[in-house]
Amino acid sequence: MTETRSMTRGKAGMPVYINRRLMNYYWERLKKNRLSLVGLGFIVFLALVGIFGPLFVQDPQKVDFEIKNMPPLGCSIQESVYDIKTSEFTTTLINGRADHPLGTDSKGRDMLAMLIAGSRISLLVGLLASGMAIFLGTFIGVLSAYLGGWVDNALMRFTDIMMTFPFFLLLVLIVFIFGPSLAIIVLVIGLTGWTGAARLIRSEALSLRTRDFITASKALGASDARVMFNHLIPNVISLIIVMATLSIPGVIMAEAALSFIGLGDPMSTSWGTILNTGQHSLDTAWWVAVEPGIMLFFTVLSFNFFGDGLRDAFDPKASV
Amino acid sequence: MSSAQILQVRGLKKYFRVISGLIPRLSGEIKAVDGVSLAIGEGEVLGLVGESGCGKSTLGKTIMRLEEPTSGEIIFNGVDVVKLKKKDLQAMRGKLQIVFQDPDSSLDPRMTVGGSIEEALIVHGVQDPAERNDRVAGLMEKVGLEAGFVDRYPHEFSGGQKQRIGIARALAMDPQLIIADEPVSALDVSVQAQILNLMMDIKDRDGLAYMFVSHDLSVVKYISDRVAVMYLGKIVELADKREFFQNPLHPYTEALLSAIASLRPASKERILLKGDVPSPLNPPAGCRFHTRCHRVMAICPHSEPEFREVAPGHYVACHLYA
Numbered sequence: 001m002t003e004t005r006s007m008t009r010g011k012a013g014m015p016v017y018i019n020r021r022l023m024n025y026y027w028e029r030l031k032k033n034r035l036s037l038v039g040l041g042f043i044v045f046l047a048l049v050g051i052f053g054p055l056f057v058q059d060p061q062k063v064d065f066e067i068k069n070m071p072p073l074g075c076s077i078q079e080s081v082y083d084i085k086t087s088e089f090t091t092t093l094i095n096g097r098a099d100h101p102l103g104t105d106s107k108g109r110d111m112l113a114m115l116i117a118g119s120r121i122s123l124l125v126g127l128l129a130s131g132m133a134i135f136l137g138t139f140i141g142v143l144s145a146y147l148g149g150w151v152d153n154a155l156m157r158f159t160d161i162m163m164t165f166p167f168f169l170l171l172v173l174i175v176f177i178f179g180p181s182l183a184i185i186v187l188v189i190g191l192t193g194w195t196g197a198a199r200l201i202r203s204e205a206l207s208l209r210t211r212d213f214i215t216a217s218k219a220l221g222a223s224d225a226r227v228m229f230n231h232l233i234p235n236v237i238s239l240i241i242v243m244a245t246l247s248i249p250g251v252i253m254a255e256a257a258l259s260f261i262g263l264g265d266p267m268s269t270s271w272g273t274i275l276n277t278g279q280h281s282l283d284t285a286w287w288v289a290v291e292p293g294i295m296l297f298f299t300v301l302s303f304n305f306f307g308d309g310l311r312d313a314f315d316p317k318a319s320v
Numbered sequence: 321m322s323s324a325q326i327l328q329v330r331g332l333k334k335y336f337r338v339i340s341g342l343i344p345r346l347s348g349e350i351k352a353v354d355g356v357s358l359a360i361g362e363g364e365v366l367g368l369v370g371e372s373g374c375g376k377s378t379l380g381k382t383i384m385r386l387e388e389p390t391s392g393e394i395i396f397n398g399v400d401v402v403k404l405k406k407k408d409l410q411a412m413r414g415k416l417q418i419v420f421q422d423p424d425s426s427l428d429p430r431m432t433v434g435g436s437i438e439e440a441l442i443v444h445g446v447q448d449p450a451e452r453n454d455r456v457a458g459l460m461e462k463v464g465l466e467a468g469f470v471d472r473y474p475h476e477f478s479g480g481q482k483q484r485i486g487i488a489r490a491l492a493m494d495p496q497l498i499i500a501d502e503p504v505s506a507l508d509v510s511v512q513a514q515i516l517n518l519m520m521d522i523k524d525r526d527g528l529a530y531m532f533v534s535h536d537l538s539v540v541k542y543i544s545d546r547v548a549v550m551y552l553g554k555i556v557e558l559a560d561k562r563e564f565f566q567n568p569l570h571p572y573t574e575a576l577l578s579a580i581a582s583l584r585p586a587s588k589e590r591i592l593l594k595g596d597v598p599s600p601l602n603p604p605a606g607c608r609f610h611t612r613c614h615r616v617m618a619i620c621p622h623s624e625p626e627f628r629e630v631a632p633g634h635y636v637a638c639h640l641y642a
Contacts, residue, residue, distance in 0.1 A: 211425045212422060213429075216418070216420065216427075217428075219413060220492075223443075
């Protein structure tokens with residue numbers, strides 16, 4: 001017993017909400033959902049690639065026109081060159097090369113290096129922006145539900161107003177005004193994306209608020225802050241995790257879309273910016289657009305599968 | 321009854337405002353507690369009985385100021401609780417505690433039971449973690465649970481065990497009065513007896529008082545020193561337990577007592593109440609019980625009976641004894 005005690009208690013003897021038996025139970029339930037495991041596997045792979053990958057490849061921004069539009073390994077394209085002296089077209093066959101396994105773009109930049117750099121940017125933006133959005137949503141939702149009355153009314157009407165903003169237009173506008181940088185993009189997505197989370201968490205907290213253990217805590221003389229942080233938030237934590245997971249793909253897509261229309265951070269390589277360069281050369285170098293597209297597709301799918309699996313695992317009423 | 325009074329309630333009212341309509345406006349008031357006066361002595365158990373919806377739980381919560389009273393006085397330990405500022409109220413709360421009906425919802429599912437009990441100590445400024453651990457272990461043993469269970473979560477316990485933990489939490493700051501809001505009605509009969517005995521043992525050892533809210537007269541008969549009957553937000557009869565069960569005066573009390581299952585049927589004629597409890601949104605004029613009373617008189621719908629002492633220590637609000 002003393003062993004578990006040290007495991008589950010923090011320094012000051014405060015409980016730290018890690019219930020290993022419960023975690024095991026959730027993990028067992030999650031494991032039954034194969035798709036969500038595949039999703040989790042891909043996310044972990046992507047994270048590793050994003051963290052360590054850039055150490056092993058060349059600089060993604062390195063331009064070399066000698067090797068532009070090199071196809072991926074195993075593919076080949078025909079290139080016609082007009083020779084002025086002989087007034088003839090000479091057609092050469094260009095094969096993919098092992099030193100650029102995923103080909104190069106129209107400026108001769110290595111696609112593999114760019115995709116790896118892009119995975120770092122996409123995950124970073126996804127995690128930071130949804131982290132921020134969920135944090136704000138939790139804060140506003142719990143505060144609104146717990147305090148009730150006019151505070152609740154004011155916060156929820158504010159949420160309604162935020163919800164009516166066409167989010168993407170706002171994003172475009174702000175990026176246009178302040179200039180494209182990753183920090184601005186993260187801030188804007190984080191500051192506008194919290195509304196759904198706030199509503200969901202408010203409704204959950206509203207039903208928790210009337211439970212006897214909240215009343216008991218108040219009856220003991222616990223402060224409002226204590227009730228919120230020690231009782232309300234721990235009881236919505238599974239909801240928070242699920243929502244964070246499910247909101248990441250939306251953020252990644254939003255960043256990619258911004259970069260695609262040319263409002264991404266020009267100093268960084270993201271999947272969206274690669275897509276943007278790829279769209280101009282779809283007829284000559286299809287892989288430049290297709291490769292980041294495939295990465296986006298599988299990333300978004302993985303987060304959705306994993307999020308769905310988590311939701312079912314946390315919901316005792318769902319059969320897995 | 322006994323010497324000093326730990327709690328005195330005078331003219332306590334709790335009205336819930338009903339706001340409805342597209343343009344929100346006050347459309348009525350639910351008079352959940354409507355002018356209740358009672359007193360509880362040191363180490364005394366006051367049983368409070370009544371049908372569901374009569375306001376007995378609200379009365380308990382209002383006395384603790386978990387609901388803000390509309391008007392009235394609540395003197396606990398010589399201090400008017402109603403007038404206390406938030407800070408003083410929180411300090412007072414360790415001495416005035418509550419035990420809930422539903423053991424499943426009264427413990428935080430995400431907190432160890434030790435953590436739930438310990439919270440009381442943290443809130444009331446016990447700084448030393450080692451001291452807190454010792455006291456939590458002591459409380460667990462006091463309610464008949466192994467001290468080693470502190471790191472378990474509520475879902476690992478039975479209903480009776482959870483109720484014991486709820487009691488341990490209430491006992492953490494050595495309260496003088498515990499409001500027990502139907503503490504055994506969600507439990508099996510065999511477990512009910514264990515919890516009642518535990519509560520009696522703790523009372524005898526620590527000399528604390530209970531306000532024991534229940535709709536079960538046999539439970540109240542077992543644990544109480546005095547019994548109060550509540551009907552539609554008002555107390556209609558209050559007497560010592562012996563007097564109450566042997567010589568009930570109010571027709572409503574008669575009806576309640578006649579409904580107790582007995583091993584000797586036909587010893588008393590059963591009084592069947594007609595209809596439901598009227599809505600507290602719009603209680604009947606005069607005596608609130610007149611719509612269902614089997615001894616209703618001409619005066620009852622017109623004049624509200626006074627709550628009077630008709631025999632030493634026996635109070636009743638009924639025109640029959642005016």
